[in-house]
Amino acid sequence: MAKQTGHDLLTQRPRRPRQFGIRLIWYRLAALLAVLGPGFITANVDNDPGGILTYSQAGAKYGYALLWTLVPTTIALIVVQEMASRMAVATGKGLSDLIREEFGLRITFFTMIVLAMADLGNIFAEFAGIASGMGIFGVSKYIAVPVGAMIVWYVIVQGSYKPVERILILFSFVYLAYPISAFFAHPDWHTALVKTIVPEFRSDPAYLTMMVGLIGTTITPWMQFYLQASMVEKGVSKKDYRLARWDVVLGCIVTDVVAFFIVVACAATLFKSGHGAIDDAAEAAVALKPFAGQFASLLFGLGLVNASLLSAAILPLATAYNVCEGLGFESGVDRRFSEARVFYALYTFLIVAGAGAVLIPNVPLLKVILLSQVANGVLIPFVLIFMLLLVNRESIMGDMRNRPWQNVIAWTTAVVMIALTAAMLWTSIAG
Numbered sequence: 295m296a297k298q299t300g301h302d303l304l305t306q307r308p309r310r311p312r313q314f315g316i317r318l319i320w321y322r323l324a325a326l327l328a329v330l331g332p333g334f335i336t337a338n339v340d341n342d343p344g345g346i347l348t349y350s351q352a353g354a355k356y357g358y359a360l361l362w363t364l365v366p367t368t369i370a371l372i373v374v375q376e377m378a379s380r381m382a383v384a385t386g387k388g389l390s391d392l393i394r395e396e397f398g399l400r401i402t403f404f405t406m407i408v409l410a411m412a413d414l415g416n417i418f419a420e421f422a423g424i425a426s427g428m429g430i431f432g433v434s435k436y437i438a439v440p441v442g443a444m445i446v447w448y449v450i451v452q453g454s455y456k457p458v459e460r461i462l463i464l465f466s467f468v469y470l471a472y473p474i475s476a477f478f479a480h481p482d483w484h485t486a487l488v489k490t491i492v493p494e495f496r497s498d499p500a501y502l503t504m505m506v507g508l509i510g511t512t513i514t515p516w517m518q519f520y521l522q523a524s525m526v527e528k529g530v531s532k533k534d535y536r537l538a539r540w541d542v543v544l545g546c547i548v549t550d551v552v553a554f555f556i557v558v559a560c561a562a563t564l565f566k567s568g569h570g571a572i573d574d575a576a577e578a579a580v581a582l583k584p585f586a587g588q589f590a591s592l593l594f595g596l597g598l599v600n601a602s603l604l605s606a607a608i609l610p611l612a613t614a615y616n617v618c619e620g621l622g623f624e625s626g627v628d629r630r631f632s633e634a635r636v637f638y639a640l641y642t643f644l645i646v647a648g649a650g651a652v653l654i655p656n657v658p659l660l661k662v663i664l665l666s667q668v669a670n671g672v673l674i675p676f677v678l679i680f681m682l683l684l685v686n687r688e689s690i691m692g693d694m695r696n697r698p699w700q701n702v703i704a705w706t707t708a709v710v711m712i713a714l715t716a717a718m719l720w721t722s723i724a725g
Contacts, residue, residue, distance in 0.1 A: 337545030343423030353560030423602030481562035520612035
């Protein structure tokens with residue numbers, strides 16, 4: 295046998311088996327899936343019936359022109375949501391808890407009252423979405439709304455955190471119905487991509503109002519409270535935070551990608567045909583049928599029903615978290631009813647009130663929803679400022695407080711959000 299030289303020995307180094315690389319990928323994917331949940335769910339719930347209606351209106355009235363607004367919207371959403379998740383990991387407390395401890399009970403009580411009022415109006419909208427969405431499939435609201443209310447109540451009250459989270463993640467994936475629906479609409483993809491990258495400004499007041507609506511309704515107060523509370527209940531630790539951050543970023547990107555496809559679907563069909571204004575998200579689904587086919591229409595309707603159910607489960611839960619944390623009551627899906635009576639009683643009340651309002655004949659839901667949006671507009675600047683003050687306190691955050699570049703982005707986001715909120719309120723009052 296020939297003697298091996300040094301060169302031969304160097305060239306015959308043991309190679310890592312291919313399976314090792316594949317196994318490493320699977321381990322990292324499994325680790326990501328282990329922390330996937332709060333950020334992904336919270337961001338997706340932002341595409342509630344009101345959001346779907348706004349995106350549908352933008353596509354139907356202005357075609358692809360407003361797609362560019364989704365880029366700064368996604369950046370702003372990531373910045374704010376990342377701060378909320380980082381505070382949860384650093385402190386182990388919800389946002390309401392921190393506001394009460396650092397700013398006092400009076401400010402917390404006022405914040406919780408305004409937030410609860412805004413959320414109640416939004417909860418009405420979610421159940422109205424169930425009614426109109428199921429109406430596409432020929433189901434009466436007097437059947438759809440009570441059944442939907444019982445489903446979301448049972449899942450949350452009778453479940454524990456992990457099973458509930460898995461169900462909510464599963465519901466979040468149903469949003470894929472919108473991209474499929476958009477492909478069936480046969481849009482002009484080149485124009486859509488160009489309009490996404492190149493901003494288009496117009497002096498038309500209605501265009502400005504729609505632009506403000508698209509950007510300004512993305513970051514809502516309840517999202518920050520719910521995200522932080524759910525991360526605390528999930529028990530995400532500092533060692534898991536790098537992956538938890540990806541949960542937040544992925545959720546923000548996915549939710550605005552879904553928004554992109556909703557705008558594209560309506561731009562390729564309703565705008566192109568001159569359909570014009572849309573007064574209800576279900577109307578957009580029905581209007582798609584002649585242009586994109588029955589399958590696309592049904593998928594759009596399915597997405598609306600799914601969004602309504604998911605939002606109807608999460609918004610009352612977010613409100614119950616906020617109020618109970620802020621006022622010092624026990625809260626959490628992992629707790630039994632006897633351990634968190636106020637939490638579950640409040641959740642039940644919000645479900646019953648939201649579903650019951652939709653069933654009342656001639657109830658002025660549109661006015662209630664409008665008032666809830668005004669309340670959101672009043673509250674979001676305060677919430678953003680609270681978050682920025684808290685996330686920069688060394689006594690609270692330690693080495694996880696904001697870096698200078700994060701503060702620049704975060705304060706810019708806050709100032710822009712305040713300006714957009716002021717413009718939205720002004721156009722609402724002036725209009």
